Amino acid sequence: MKSVRIYQSTIQTISLKMPTSKSYGHRSLIAASLSKEVSTIQNLPNNQDIQTTMACLKKLGVSFRQEGSQTTIYPKWKIQNSVVLDCHESGSTLRFLIPLVLIGDRIVKFQGTKRLLERPQTIYEFLAREKEFFFEKTAHSIFVKGPIQAGHFVVDGTISSQFITGLLLALPLLKGDSTLEIQGELVSKDYVEITLDVLCLAGIRIERTNHLFMIPGNQHYQAFKYEVEGDYSSAAFLYALAFLHRKELSIENLNSFSKQADFKILAFLEQVKNRKASSFDLEGCPDLGPILMAVSSQLEGTSHFVNIKRLRFKESDRIEAMREELKKLGIEMKVGENEAFITGGKLRPNQILSGHHDHRIVMALSVLATLTKNTVIEGANAIQKSYPNFFEDLKKLGVRVEEEG
Numbered sequence: 001m002k003s004v005r006i007y008q009s010t011i012q013t014i015s016l017k018m019p020t021s022k023s024y025g026h027r028s029l030i031a032a033s034l035s036k037e038v039s040t041i042q043n044l045p046n047n048q049d050i051q052t053t054m055a056c057l058k059k060l061g062v063s064f065r066q067e068g069s070q071t072t073i074y075p076k077w078k079i080q081n082s083v084v085l086d087c088h089e090s091g092s093t094l095r096f097l098i099p100l101v102l103i104g105d106r107i108v109k110f111q112g113t114k115r116l117l118e119r120p121q122t123i124y125e126f127l128a129r130e131k132e133f134f135f136e137k138t139a140h141s142i143f144v145k146g147p148i149q150a151g152h153f154v155v156d157g158t159i160s161s162q163f164i165t166g167l168l169l170a171l172p173l174l175k176g177d178s179t180l181e182i183q184g185e186l187v188s189k190d191y192v193e194i195t196l197d198v199l200c201l202a203g204i205r206i207e208r209t210n211h212l213f214m215i216p217g218n219q220h221y222q223a224f225k226y227e228v229e230g231d232y233s234s235a236a237f238l239y240a241l242a243f244l245h246r247k248e249l250s251i252e253n254l255n256s257f258s259k260q261a262d263f264k265i266l267a268f269l270e271q272v273k274n275r276k277a278s279s280f281d282l283e284g285c286p287d288l289g290p291i292l293m294a295v296s297s298q299l300e301g302t303s304h305f306v307n308i309k310r311l312r313f314k315e316s317d318r319i320e321a322m323r324e325e326l327k328k329l330g331i332e333m334k335v336g337e338n339e340a341f342i343t344g345g346k347l348r349p350n351q352i353l354s355g356h357h358d359h360r361i362v363m364a365l366s367v368l369a370t371l372t373k374n375t376v377i378e379g380a381n382a383i384q385k386s387y388p389n390f391f392e393d394l395k396k397l398g399v400r401v402e403e404e405g
């Protein structure tokens with residue numbers, strides 16, 4: 001599927017099941033792979049990023065068996081010298097695995113798409129100088145070699161929580177105790193909460209005060225049985241679709257007490273239930289940016305987005321991508337250094353939009369496309385990264401979608 005053509009549609013009220021959480025998926029797979037015994041995970045999401053993490057773990061000696069909705073993980077973590085780990089497009093896979101392979105003293109090569117390698121790795125580059133391990137980044141790969149020693153780690157929390165998660169996964173396995181001090185405001189902090197959630201499930205002890213994690217060394221990951229909950233990041237697109245069409249949507253497999261960052265979609269939609277422009281802070285939930293920008297284009301007045309600058313470093317520059325595509329649809333988005341303003345308006349029909357090789361841009365634009373006549377979205381296959389059945393689900397909801405190419 002190269003592109004999709006989406007027609008103005010009427011949405012039906014039905015009940016659906018979401019893919020399960022990619023964030024919990026990555027973490028539970030990695031935690032299970034680090035234990036000595038066999039673990040089982042129910043309802044692991046089946047998408048490109050999770051397959052990428054599994055392929056990397058296989059290269060590290062771990063094997064998997066799939067029976068129905070159950071994945072059994074047979075851990076046997078062993079790093080061969082010069083192993084190559086291809087992270088494709090997955091920032092989580094790359095940033096979670098780097099500290100883990102640094103525990104050993106083998107040289108490991110990470111590779112991925114051009115875009116992945118353009119995304120920041122500054123925290124690990126900085127730590128490499130500070131802690132004297134080998135880290136070399138080229139346009140096509142990253143080479144790393146440990147061992148990394150336990151101790152005091154000072155890390156800038158303002159760039160990406162994925163570095164913090166990577167360190168929290170690895171530091172308990174070091175020979176001595178470590179402390180991890182976060183400098184600046186920790187961004188995407190709910191993602192760190194779900195890391196701690198999975199670590200707790202695997203019996204790993206970490207204590208924390210405000211900006212400091214105390215991580216005893218010499219710990220062992222314990223095997224577990226776990227069921228992955230539904231994904232709010234995926235559900236956000238369908239909740240927005242239902243909102244824009246003034247329909248109710250019932251999703252069966254979401255946790256109403258979820259720690260997922262994108263649980264906030266419900267509060268944001270509640271905040272704009274009067275259809276009036278509003279203010280959205282994306283500091284803690286950057287992945288909601290594209291869909292909330294799409295929604296705001298249909299609100300009365302000018303919406304204000306704050307703390308948006310990190311959206312520039314995702315699978316695409318999500319600010320520029322949304323600005324360009326909304327412009328084609330006749331919607332003005334004004335962008336400042338760390339804020340944006342979107343004024344609601346009527347959508348222009350018959351446009352050819354670009355998905356910018358980014359699943360969340362494709363899905364956000366698809367939702368908007370249901371409100372105007374005949375829109376083509378190029379690069380629609382990007383949805384494989386997190387939500388391969390997205391267009392199937394849109395069709396179930398009554399959207400007329402034609403897949404092309």
Ligand SMILES: O=C(O)C1=C[C@@H](OP(=O)(O)O)[C@@H](O)[C@H](O)C1
Binds near residue numbers: 023092161165187188
């Ligand atoms: O830890 C995770 O599972 C993720 C953390 C977030 O990244 P940042 O911490 O870089 O915002 C989010 O954007 C990404 O999709 C998934």
Ligand SMILES: C=C(OP(=O)(O)O)C(=O)O
Binds near residue numbers: 049092314360
């Ligand atoms: C940014 C995302 O993922 P990652 O950072 O893991 O590539 C995402 O899924 O939107």
